[in-house]
Amino acid sequence: MSTTRTDLDPSSDEAALWAARLDGGEMTDSQRDELDAWLASDPRRRAVLARFCQLSVDLDQTLPELLAEGRVKIPRQTPQPRLAWPRRWALIGLAAAAAAVGFAVWTGANHAKDERIAAEVGKRRSFTLADGTKVELNANTSLLVEAGSSERRVRLADGEAFFEVTKDKAHPFVVQTPAGSVRVVGTKFNVLTEASSRLDVTVVEGQVQVRVGDASGEPVTLEHGDRLSLADGGVSVTGLSPAALEDSLAWRDGWIVCDGTPLSEILPRAAHYFGRSITATKGAASVRIGARLKLDDLDQFLKDLQETEKTLQVTHDPAGGARVSLRGEN
């Protein structure tokens, strides 16, 4: 490993440091000037930096996946003492849902500790936090409940969750995602996020404020039936009809509702749910589906898909993934 070209390239150490700062730092103006000067002094540096930044973005997506599959373990840390959340905002766990039941115990402002709740691949789980807030996690999703803040703060890195937040004006509830944050007092809403590239917030009841990007962004206020979508860098807000609102939350009962939805939008959701690679050929990707598809079982899901749209065929690969193509397509 020590003989790779990365190690032979002297600008690589500096590039890694700038990539780290760009990802996790709050860069000052003078640091930005320093970075510009560093880039300007050698035209090759931009490409080296870009490769580290690409790795960093890849890790945003793959690390939560590896964690969800138990392939990466979080090392034990000694948390610094911090201000505790109100005692009743402790995680006491558990409520039955359609799928498995989550359970986690954490009590005591004196031993405030962050707590992770998660739903594994192919399962949905629901939890009740000790302030009474109900959280439903879609499959392959993990949520960090932060201790030690005057706010009720949770972090959602990659996945989907539905929240029914108990009203508490003194302690706002904040969902932090890589693409922005959602702040509420008491309401029902849904959050879907995929690293920093995608964020969907749908409001069922009450009012929420969404900040896209970092904390400096202007908040957008959403009300009942509103959906904010961030995709490819653009933000849009649309009002959903009652039926569309219900359809968008069908995952809570294990369904994907497609209403002329292209396969290219459906398959990534199913792939995340089952933790498998499910791809479409170019020809199949644009096929539009109008059906309710059950997400209990991958094989059944693929069978239902072919049943609904007879032009499609599915081939399985040895790694457990699937590829959807048009019949007769090479």
Added chain:
Amino acid sequence: MARQELEILEKAIAELPEGCKAVLLLRKIELLSHREISERLGIAVSTVEKQHARALRLLRSALEGRIDP
């Protein structure tokens, strides 16, 4: 990422020095900023930056080592 790359990544993460690994996971899984990580671990922000950068270098070397043996 392809399955083979994921396997390399999994192994490389397991082999990261403890400090590097803690910083990387706090950043990528718990989404803490460098400042927040420094407060959590009780180390300087500059140390957090260096460990984060080292983690990126080691993981990139591991992933590229496969392509350029």
